[in-house]
């Protein structure tokens with residue numbers, strides 16, 4: 001077939017987002033990626049029945065082992081992230097738990113960012129330690145704190161940059177050096193940054209994770225997750241976790257996410273453009289106490305953000321005078337922005353995070369410095385705004401009405 005994807009013929013990010021990984025349907029020549037909903041495939045009589053003998057390739061046996069639609073998504077993501085390969089999961093948390101199960105066993109130690117996506121924070125507070133795996137929570141934006149937390153049995157350093165919800169930034173290259181010096185691997189949850197901003201594997205990370213539910217899918221209609229990295233890590237990871245634990249992505253969701261990714265670089269430019277305008281608007285608003293956005297010179301790590309991010313993405317957090325007391329009133333006045341969790345969609349989403357709640361349920365700080373850092377970024381609570389793709393003027397007018 002003449003138009004089978006071939007890496008050699010293009011280098012631009014937008015062309016990659018559209019064409020990488022995709023191939024026309026061999027039976028019909030259909031130009032759109034083929035949505036294959038079959039769970040099973042007509043097999044050769046010498047097909048093996050254990051995943052142990054499975055070769056990586058384009059032979060399909062059972063969809064939990066591999067599927068042509070999911071495969072096209074994995075190939076596209078690997079090209080966008082400049083990774084050797086990718087394994088897709090049913091959700092971002094499916095990808096994260098698979099990585100922890102793959103990389104850690106009883107007796108190992110891992111360093112995990114002290115502020116992170118809540119479900120990751122919660123499983124590393126209890127469920128993972130109950131398996132005999134020791135976890136140290138560290139503010140990884142402080143690289144010296146990471147170095148100090150290393151132990152002879154540290155196998156994994158796990159960071160998020162920018163981290164949810166504080167938007168603190170971690171220096172990936174510096175932390176990769178520290179981890180590798182101690183024989184540990186570095187995993188980066190790059191959901192907030194996206195490959196439009198940062199390619200952690202090129203900065204020395206060993207694993208990259210995305211919740212595809214967010215910017216990559218981009219439309220708020222499909223859960224998905226992915227781990228990217230080296231073949232030598234991910235071929236065994238697929239057998240051990242995706243295939244045996246079973247958190248496999250639905251081919252239908254893979255197809256929706258593939259379709260979403262086609263416009264991903266264009267969308268990220270608009271997310272950033274809108275977010276810069278809104279962050280500047282909020283920063284001068286009399287009822288706003290503090291705005292945090294990596295693209296604002298007032299961000300405490302603006303220099304690192306500029307060095308490490310080619311796009312500042314679309315998440316802004318801000319503290320409002322009497323924010324907790326005024327929450328119901330503010331949410332009730334929104335006419336465009338949805339008051340809802342999640343982020344990275346074409347629709348703008350706003351959600352309030354109470355510090356008191358989060359510090360009891362998700363984030364368990366062990367040092368006064370960690371609590372101090374939280375308080376500096378979040379105060380008694382923050383609004384997290386995921387700036388969508390609507391016209392910036394409409395979003396600013398909606399915020400002006402709600403904050404009035």
Ligand SMILES: *Cc1c(COP(=O)(O)O)cnc(C)c1O
Pocket residue numbers: 091092093094117160164189191192211212213214223224225
């Ligand atoms: C949403 C999110 C996750 C979890 O992804 P799901 O697809 O909801 O399971 C993990 N990390 C970050 C940073 C997220 O924003």
